Amino acid sequence: MKLFALIKKEFHRFFHDRRLIITMLLPGIVIFLLYTVIGEAIHTEPPKYDYKVYVEGESSVTSMIQSAVEASGNTVEWIPLGDMEAARKEVEEGEATAILSFTEDFDLFGENSAVSVVYDPMDEAGSGFYSLSLAVLQQVGMKFSIHSEPLASDESIGREVMQQILPFIIVCFVFSACMSVTLESVAGEKERGTLATILVTSAKRSHIALGKIVPLACISMLGALSSFLGVVLSMPKLMGLSVGMLGGYRFGAYVLIFLLILSFVPLIVSLISTISTAARSVKEASAYTSVLMIFVMIFSLVTAFVPAIGNWVVAIPILNAVVSMQGLLAGALPVWQSLVSVGMNLVYTAGLMFLMTRMLSSEKVMFGK
């Protein structure tokens, strides 16, 4: 009952203050607008491409595709296919744009005729060429079948950016969302003497700690989500990539990423809450928290460029989530690593909650001079 009242109060405080809601959601909106505008500015001129396409077999379709390509302001170079494996590799690495293979005696009206397109959907040129040629093929196609074969490559630029920078960006935004509400709510209340008023009541100290961490984590989650959406939705525009790139990840990866965020938001909130409880003033608390944030940022950026980190990383809070997210975005599905990271983060959160409870009960911390 008391815990419920404490949690309710925190939510009431937040949701009845338009200013707080706006400050929480604004970063996401600003990021979205800013990145989109920057993206538009960079990519207003559609980039010119010189497609390099391997062809197998003969067909008049190639010349139709060529005119379509040239009409869109790009050029295409046709190369007779030699070694299929080598060509695929080139497409994967972004050296070549696509492989177009026609069945023998390709006939526009032949039922047994087929064309297959191998391309890399994560590559701008590849996906551009693919949609163009698909349009041409569908227009002229009467009977023949079309096989598209998107390559799952992990070398494309878009994915690399997503994979390495996104976890870092997510951590930064989550951290600042947690920071803005938690410092104000915990260190602020301590400094203003309103926390002491609650300590005078018979409410359990553990409930007071939980009554802060639970609602603040939910609220921070909202802010983190807003920033996250801002980044994710504007990223394609910024990078000049197609939105379809986002669909390149498996559903399971999204679930795991969500779980990881879900596990480190309470962790960061309880970390900042504990620091805030220990600090004498908001100023002091925000100084400590900023140092902490810089550390977290550096670590999560560094891990992006360390090729292989041992499994021990799951034991390190926050970092474990960053590394797992990098793995997920790289197209791998490190289920166990992710789940263990989530579990570890929850364990650390529980530990911090315990520590905060101890601090709330400590007269030195709460009433010391």
Added chain:
Amino acid sequence: MSELEEIVRAEGLKKTFTLSRKQQKIEKTGEKSRIAVNGLSFSAYRGEIYGLLGPNGAGKTTTLRMLSTLIRPDAGDATVNGFSVVKQPEKVRDSIGFMTSELKLEGFFTPDYLFDFFGAMHGVGKDALAQRKRELFSRFGIDRFAQVQVKNLSTGMLQKVSLVISIVHDPAVVIFDEPTNGLDVLTAKVVTDFLLELKEMGKSILLSTHIFSLVEKLCDRVGVIIDGKMAREGTLAEVANGDLEKSFFEIYHEIKGEFV
């Protein structure tokens, strides 16, 4: 007087603080620790107002914090409304209303909300809480301001709200550290009137102050506390012996061997 029932009983309360280096510098002292309260014993009785009178640094705040279970005594114990501050701190907290100028209400909320919130914090039932709110709000003229954010209230009204909220759970004992410190005359009167009203309602009150006139105006019983020790205790008439101020300085001289 009819038979007296002890409502607060302190026995040999002792509290020593270790001084931080910063504090040593501020107070220009080399000592590493300070005995703030040194074996303090006294009794306050039901329905009375008991005043702890003492100069700055005498240990008044420390004593009241031990009684309200915010800090633990190093030695000794006290019972409040029959509960031990050492062994049953939560029971004690539900038996007292503790007021000091350091305890603040969040300016964002309304008196109405805070009353319900602190009622819940003390585990008061919904119906009892609603009735008590009606009663207290109308008795102290808070009704009209019940939905005004606390930060927008006048100082006097804010003081009333704080007082009313500190007794939301109908505590047997009200403990008040320096009730009129830093308040203007009007607000100070709000507070003293409130305390007299509480006494009228049958509450027992324990307050600390260094203001003689406040003791003379309110207290039935006085404990003079100097250097963390009880220097003299008794009814106001006994301690004052005609002139409280003169009497206090005599006691002070006796203990410290110096004139002020």
